[in-house]
Amino acid sequence: QSALTQPPSASGSPGQSVTISCTGTKRDVGTYDYVSWYQHHPGKAPKLLIYEVTKRPSGVPDRFSGSKSGNTASLTVSGLQAEDEADYYCGSYAGTYSLGVFGGGTKLTVL
Amino acid sequence: QLQLQESGQGLLKPSETLSLTCSASGGSVSASSFYYVWIRQPPGKGLEWVGRISYSGTTYYSPSLKSRVSMSIDTSKNQFSLKVSSVTAADTAVYYCARHAAVAGYYDYGLDVWGLGTTVTVSS
Numbered sequence: 001q002s003a004l005t006q007p008p009s010a011s012g013s014p015g016q017s018v019t020i021s022c023t024g025t026k027r028d029v030g031t032y033d034y035v036s037w038y039q040h041h042p043g044k045a046p047k048l049l050i051y052e053v054t055k056r057p058s059g060v061p062d063r064f065s066g067s068k069s070g071n072t073a074s075l076t077v078s079g080l081q082a083e084d085e086a087d088y089y090c091g092s093y094a095g096t097y098s099l100g101v102f103g104g105g106t107k108l109t110v111l
Numbered sequence: 112q113l114q115l116q117e118s119g120q121g122l123l124k125p126s127e128t129l130s131l132t133c134s135a136s137g138g139s140v141s142a143s144s145f146y147y148v149w150i151r152q153p154p155g156k157g158l159e160w161v162g163r164i165s166y167s168g169t170t171y172y173s174p175s176l177k178s179r180v181s182m183s184i185d186t187s188k189n190q191f192s193l194k195v196s197s198v199t200a201a202d203t204a205v206y207y208c209a210r211h212a213a214v215a216g217y218y219d220y221g222l223d224v225w226g227l228g229t230t231v232t233v234s235s
Contacts, residue, residue: 034213036219036221038222044227045226045227045228046209048223051219052218052219052221057220091158093213096216102150102157102158102159104156105157
């Protein structure tokens with residue numbers, strides 16, 4: 001059982017928006033603004049999409065956005081494209097005496 | 112642009128020691144602003160931290176694995192390594208090496224470079 005809770009699946013049609021949630025506790029997501037999101041196409045290296053809740057690394061399209069409210073962080077993918085079909089994982093800092101925590105992953109299907 | 116590639120044994124028997132190496136190219140593991148980490152993904156499950164090492168060799172391991180894990184870094188070879196002793200079927204997973212741009216409590220720019228992962232199977 002992963003420390004952060006994500007829905008196992010999500011879906012949307014091309015052009016639509018979809019939001020994936022990531023629920024933690026006040027020991028991690030609720031206290032620290034160090035939430036990151038990763039996209040993983042099977043057989044490829046995972047890719048960093050969002051760090052520090054809302055920030056995008058250079059080269060990541062602005063269709064990907066992050067937010068947080070209380071103990072829950074969210075990733076929104078706008079203008080869904082076929083290539084967005086992948087697994088998405090959230091991660092969070094969880095204090096000085098922890099490596100961090102991950103979510104169990106959400107499989108995004110583009111219908 | 113830093114690239115990472117895992118290598119090592121793919122199939123082990125219970126009680127053996129897993130040894131993996133992560134080789135870096137296009138950049139250096141000597142950079143002081145990063146941790147170099149191992150993460151694994153058991154079949155059908157989510158990502159799990161294994162441990163991290165700094166350029167200077169300071170390590171931090173997952174409490175659940177601490178008694179069996181060791182990591183090392185060789186800046187001259189531009190690589191870092193993982194050993195897991197006394198493996199069981201529960202250690203079967205895809206193992207990823209990655210770079211973590213973070214200073215605990217100050218900033219966390221995420222795991223910005225990952226390897227492709229290597230599959231490790233423990234079976235008798």
